[in-house]
Amino acid sequence: MNGYAGKILRVNLTARKKTIIPTSQYEEWIGGHGMGSAIFFDLVKDKTIDGFDPANIVTIMTSPFSGTLVPGASGRTEVQGIGVQSVPIGWFTRSNFGGRFSSMLKFAGWDGIVIEGKANEPVWLDIRNEEVTIRNCSSLSLWGTDTWQCQEKIWQYVATKQGYGDWIEASGLKGERTTQRPAVLAIGPAGENLSRMACLIHDASNGSGQGGFGAVWGSKNLKAISVIGTGSIRVNNPKALMRTRLWQQKQYAFDLDNLKSTRMTVDFQSPPVPGLMWRRGRPKTGQRPQACIGCHSGCRARFADGLGNEATCFTTLVYSAARTQEIQRATSDLLNRLGLNAAEIFWGEMYLRDLFLYGILGANKEVDSPLNFKAYGRRTYIEQLLKAIAYRNDGLGNPHPFGDVLSEGFVRAAKTWGRLDGAQGDLKTGRLQFPNWGLPQHKEPRSQLDWSYGSILGDRDINEHGFDQLRSHPTNAKRYGFPMYASAKDLVKIYTDKMTPFEGNMRMLDFSTENMYSEHIAKLVSWHRYYTRFWKQSMMFCDWRWPDFVNLLAPQMIGSTGISEPKFLSAVTGRRLTFLDGINIGKRIWNLDHAIWTLQGRHRDMVHFSDYVYTQDVVYDQYLPGRKNGKWDYINTRGRHIEREKFEGFKTRFYKLQGWDPDSGYPTRQTLVSLDLGYVADELKQKDLLGTA
């Protein structure tokens, strides 16, 4: 099996038992998310259990690309299981992180890990090639450490030597050696204390952010997984892989020595950008790009002063009111050390500030809070807030219900505080910007329809930037007064020409108000779900670089998506799958996930946004391609909202397009059988959850 190690590690923490699942049993799903969903479906008999139930499993999966030289894919890892962050149900959900964990797992001889049960005391998993040991945390005093301390202790224990580049000949490696320290995935205090916004952290700032998987691990008494491997991955055609990588790099990737632009607007395939997202721009201190293993993009940075290393996206945005950039970068580090989800903290922190300014939050106020707002902007304020959440106290080490309530997530906290009641409830006014499933806003839900519809029809904020350029480029061009590099019509054509099997349908990217509930948009959302489920989350092409639609470095600006993905797949595995084959496997995975949500209790009546999305208008300029008076242009979506009834009509169109029952949203046998998922239909039938249309 080219591209595979051949086996998946199954660990039952309750019984302290380790078994092996042959990867071939799930090979039809190719890798990552597809395999994770299929394993979850098989192993979790009762899909209605809570995420904290020991019977919940967490899968940590690699792809055939892990540990190879496929750029922007080799270092990603997919995490799945029933989450605890969403509202009203902790959906079966996913998260993904970069770094080197997946590669190291493959080098150790494993395609994935399945965690089930609950240990009777805190433990960590020590994987050294074939040798797998469940160790108690007590001997290294790991429980109670932050994610960085935990990793350092494990590095020291496994590798014994601390010098970079030293040969490591750990016991269990049977005389083989490596210069690489173990890759460790760990939870911090937030996970130990079961905060629903707790995440998993690997190295400095690779976070499996959404889903609350840190808390799920905490509930299982699992502190960390460490893996060190000395093996290699069999590649079908190494020469073809090198050729494709070099072609990709030469034709489509930026050249650090010859940058065309450092603007944030030149995002995908652009120079490293995180420095531009910190308060006051790129840090003045020395820095160099940092990449996940095998990636030539290097979208992160390491700084000479060591603050904010490897941070990306939301982690660089939290606490933008910090007085100095150093405080903000230190905040990013603290988030990672405590193991907290940056996206939820970003919006939640601003919400608390708003409640304070309006006299609602404070000592003995409507929301009784110990936070010291006199220190707002300083380091002490944010430290108190983050520690209150992570330790469920006042943030200074004393018991207080504030941190305990907040640790349940901002929407649950607002409910406890009575802030969601009545006509002026915070999800009605939009004071609390959490549009779907109790999760924080990311992109503007009333403008970027691929993003918001994909999120509410799925399980989480999708966090998939494949169409984000369509908003970010024209909006920034208008805001900062620089010319757009292409007309709306030309841009849309490049995208839609690649969107097989709907290719050529330009109305899929018509974001005008007239088109926002149409079947064209239903096709856009469908294509996006299918593409990402396979090419991104199963093959693990990184969201920061793929899909590559418009590429300013490429001839005619036409990116490599559609050509590159199958080329790499063929070089590594020898399989002759086309781009469309991948989209179709993605459709199958999407249907399996939807069946799991249905078994968890989803009905179409539950699928709706928070009220503010239907009642409050977009209040800032957001330009996207659209048709106006029969002509393409960049249109401003400011001043519009999603109309509730029309969105219900959209759902009906979307469900019909999927082949699901439009009245309930349930999958139908006919559709499932057509996707070779008859066994899934059988389980739905047993629970009386099979659609009839």
Ligand code: SF4
């Ligand atoms: S683009 Fe950035 S996050 Fe993605 S794989 Fe490359 S270095 Fe990692």
